[in-house]
Amino acid sequence: MSSFTKLSALAACGTLLLAGATVLPAYAEAAPVTLNLRYAGVESQVQVSGVDTVAGAIAQLNLAVDADDRVTPGLDAALTDRMALVVDVVSTKTTTKKVTLKYTTVKTPSKKLYKGDSKVVTKGRNGKATRTYLTTTVNGVSSTEVVKEKVTKKVINKKVLVGSNDKRKLNLARLAKWNKIAKCESGGRWHINTGNGYYGGLQFNLATWRSVKGQHFAKYPHKASKAEQITVANRLYAKRGFKPWSCRRVL
Structure with missing residues (x-):
C-alpha cells in the first residue's frame, strides 16, 4: 500500500x-462542563456536555425557561467550566381596581387668628380613581406597583387657617360694672375656685368661657388674670349683654 x-x-x-x-x-x-446553577432561587452544581452556550445547557438540563424569565449570562454566552448560571423564574399579573383617593389637610398660619384658633376655608372632598396594578413574582416572591391611574373624581384638599397671633388684646370696657358684678358673684375674688363648676371673679362655667374663646388666655377662668377675665366677659357682653349674670341687678 x-x-x-x-x-x-x-x-x-x-x-x-x-x-x-x-x-x-x-x-x-x-470534557463535561461543570456549572454553578441557581434556578428559581435554588442553588446546585450540574454538568453538561456536548454544548457550548447557555441556551444549549438550559435545553440539556430540561430547565423550564420562558420569555419573562431572567437568564444571566445571556442565552448566547459561551460556557466555561465552573461558571455561574442564574435563572430567575419570573411571572407577571395585571389587575384593575377602583380606589378612593383621600384628601389631605393643608394648614396655613394666619396672623388674623389667635393661637389655638383655626378656620376652615375649603372643605375637603375625597376623590375616586381606577388603578392598574402590576404584580411581579420572582422566584416565588411578589411585589406590586401601580402602573396606570385614571382619576374619575378629583380630590379637593381641605384648607385650614391656623392662628399664629399670640398678642391678645385686652378690653377693659365697663370696668366699674364688672367690679360690682364680681363683688356680688365671688366677693371680688378673681382667682376663686370653690368646686361648684363656676370659676373666677365673674363665675364663668367652662362651657360659657369656651364659647367666647376664654381659652385664649387660660384653660380655666380662675387661671386667667382679672383683665383677661373682663376681656372675655366683654366678648360675652357683645353677644348677650349682662343677661348671663344674675348679679346684673346690682348695676
Whole structure:
C-alpha cells in the first residue's frame, strides 16, 4: 500500500497521525462542563456536555425557561467550566381596581387668628380613581406597583387657617360694672375656685368661657388674670349683654 493510500485510510477512520504524537480520534467528545446553577432561587452544581452556550445547557438540563424569565449570562454566552448560571423564574399579573383617593389637610398660619384658633376655608372632598396594578413574582416572591391611574373624581384638599397671633388684646370696657358684678358673684375674688363648676371673679362655667374663646388666655377662668377675665366677659357682653349674670341687678 502506498503512502498516499495509508494516509487516505487513516483519514477515513477519523485518525490523524503526527510524528512523535499520540493518535487521537477526531470524534472524541469534549470534557463535561461543570456549572454553578441557581434556578428559581435554588442553588446546585450540574454538568453538561456536548454544548457550548447557555441556551444549549438550559435545553440539556430540561430547565423550564420562558420569555419573562431572567437568564444571566445571556442565552448566547459561551460556557466555561465552573461558571455561574442564574435563572430567575419570573411571572407577571395585571389587575384593575377602583380606589378612593383621600384628601389631605393643608394648614396655613394666619396672623388674623389667635393661637389655638383655626378656620376652615375649603372643605375637603375625597376623590375616586381606577388603578392598574402590576404584580411581579420572582422566584416565588411578589411585589406590586401601580402602573396606570385614571382619576374619575378629583380630590379637593381641605384648607385650614391656623392662628399664629399670640398678642391678645385686652378690653377693659365697663370696668366699674364688672367690679360690682364680681363683688356680688365671688366677693371680688378673681382667682376663686370653690368646686361648684363656676370659676373666677365673674363665675364663668367652662362651657360659657369656651364659647367666647376664654381659652385664649387660660384653660380655666380662675387661671386667667382679672383683665383677661373682663376681656372675655366683654366678648360675652357683645353677644348677650349682662343677661348671663344674675348679679346684673346690682348695676
